[in-house]
Amino acid sequence: xxTIKSKRILAIDLARGLxxxxxxxxxxLWMYGDIKTQTETWLGSTVHFIGKGxxxxxxxxxxxxxxxxxxxxxxxxxxxxxxxxxxYLMNFLKFIVPVVIGTVPDNFIAAYGWTSPVTLDNMxxxxxTGDILQLAGVSLLFMGIIxxxxxxxxxxxxxxxxxxLLTKEVHGVRVGxxxxxxxxxxLWGAEWNVYFAVFPWFSFIxxxxxxxxxxKEKEKSNSYLFGRMLIAGIVLMCLGGGLxxxxxxxxxxxxxxxxxxxxxxxxxxNLVIMWIANILVTYIRENKxxxxxxxxxxxxxxxxxxxxxxxxxxxxxxxYQQFGVSGVLLLIPVYILLTLGIQKFVLDxxxxxxxxxxxxxxxxxxxxxxx
Numbered sequence: 001x002x003t004i005k006s007k008r009i010l011a012i013d014l015a016r017g018l019x020x021x022x023x024x025x026x027x028x029l030w031m032y033g034d035i036k037t038q039t040e041t042w043l044g045s046t047v048h049f050i051g052k053g054x055x056x057x058x059x060x061x062x063x064x065x066x067x068x069x070x071x072x073x074x075x076x077x078x079x080x081x082x083x084x085x086x087x088y089l090m091n092f093l094k095f096i097v098p099v100v101i102g103t104v105p106d107n108f109i110a111a112y113g114w115t116s117p118v119t120l121d122n123m124x125x126x127x128x129t130g131d132i133l134q135l136a137g138v139s140l141l142f143m144g145i146i147x148x149x150x151x152x153x154x155x156x157x158x159x160x161x162x163x164x165l166l167t168k169e170v171h172g173v174r175v176g177x178x179x180x181x182x183x184x185x186x187l188w189g190a191e192w193n194v195y196f197a198v199f200p201w202f203s204f205i206x207x208x209x210x211x212x213x214x215x216k217e218k219e220k221s222n223s224y225l226f227g228r229m230l231i232a233g234i235v236l237m238c239l240g241g242g243l244x245x246x247x248x249x250x251x252x253x254x255x256x257x258x259x260x261x262x263x264x265x266x267x268x269x270n271l272v273i274m275w276i277a278n279i280l281v282t283y284i285r286e287n288k289x290x291x292x293x294x295x296x297x298x299x300x301x302x303x304x305x306x307x308x309x310x311x312x313x314x315x316x317x318x319x320y321q322q323f324g325v326s327g328v329l330l331l332i333p334v335y336i337l338l339t340l341g342i343q344k345f346v347l348d349x350x351x352x353x354x355x356x357x358x359x360x361x362x363x364x365x366x367x368x369x370x371x
Contacts, residue, residue: 029043168260
C-alpha cells in the first residue's frame with residue numbers, strides 16, 4: 001500500500017502529464033480550426049470538453065506544493081518570479097517575434113479589433129497577456145504566505161470557497177490607473193487580455209493544497225486520498241451543476257471568466273478525473289504510456305512554452321483559423337511531435353550536457369584537492 005513515504009504520487013503525475021498534452025490539442029484547434037470547426041463539429045465539441053481538464057494541472061500544482069521539501073516564503077517568491085519571467089518570455093516569443101519579422105496573419109490582428117501595421121501599444125497588450133503561467137506565478141506568492149501562517153488544512157479550503165463564491169462580484173473592477181489596472185486584471189479581470197485570472201482559478205490550486213495537507217496530516221494511502229477526492233468531486237459537481245442550471249450566464253458565463261457554479265462544477269469534475277487517474281495507476285501495471293506521461297509531467301512548464309511558441313509561429317505559414325476538421329486532425333499530431341522533439345532533442349540534451357560539464361568540473365576539483 002502506497003503511503004506518504006512515497007516521493008511522488010503517480011496519479012498526480014499521470015494527470016498533469018496528460019493535461020499538458022491535451023493543451024496542445026486545444027491550442028491547435030483554437031489557432032488553426034475555422035469558426036465552424038470549433039463551434040459546429042464533433043471535433044470542436046470534443047476538444048472543448050477536453051479543455052475543461054485544465055483544472056487538473058492547477059489541482060496537481062496545489063498538491064505538489066504541499067509535498068515539496070521547501071515551502072518557505074522566500075523560495076515561493078523566487079519560484080513565482082521565475083514562472084512569471086518564463087510566462088512573459090513566452091508571450092514575447094509567441095507574439096512579439098512574429099510581429100517584428102512580419103509573419104503574423106492579418107486576420108489574427110483583426111481578431112483583436114486592430115488593423116495592420118501593429119502598433120507599440122498593441123505589442124505591449126500582447127506581451128502582457130495573462131496566461132496560465134501568470135496565474136501560477138502570482139498564485140505562488142499567495143501560496144507561500146498561506147502556508148507560512150497557517151498549517152490548518154481547512155484554511156486554504158475556506159479561502160478557495162470564498163474565492164469561488166465572491167469573485168464574480170469583483171470581476172472587471174478597475175480604478176482607472178493604467179499599470180494598476182493591469183494588476184487588477186491579473187487578479188480578477190473580465191476582459192480578454194487575461195485568460196486565467198488568479199480569482200477564481202486560484203481556488204483550484206487551494207483545493208489541491210487542502211488535499212495535499214490532508215494527505216500529509218493523516219498519512220493515509222493514495223486510495224484514501226483519492227477516495228475523498230471522488231466524494232468531494234461528486235458533491236461539487238452536483239452543487240455547481242445545479243447553480244449553472246439555475247442561472248448559466250451568471251454561474252458559468254464563459255470558460256475563462258467563471259462564476260461560482262462554474263468554478264465549483266469544474267473543480268469537482270477535475271477531482272473526479274484525479275480519482276480516475278489513481279484507478280489507472282493502481283490497477284494497470286507500469287507501461288510505456290504511463291512512463292511517457294510521467295516524463296511530460298516533469299517537464300510541464302517547458303512543454304507548455306514550446307507548444308505555444310511553435311503553434312503561434314506556425315500561423316505565419318499556415319494562417320490563422322483556416323482549417324476544417326481533417327486539417328486540424330492532421331496538425332494535432334504534427335504539433336505534439338514537434339513539441340516533444342524540441343523538448344527531448346534540444347532542451348533535454350542541452351540540460352544533460354550542462355550537467356555533464358558541471359560534473360566534470362567537480363571531479364577535476366576533487367582530484368586537485370586529493371593531489
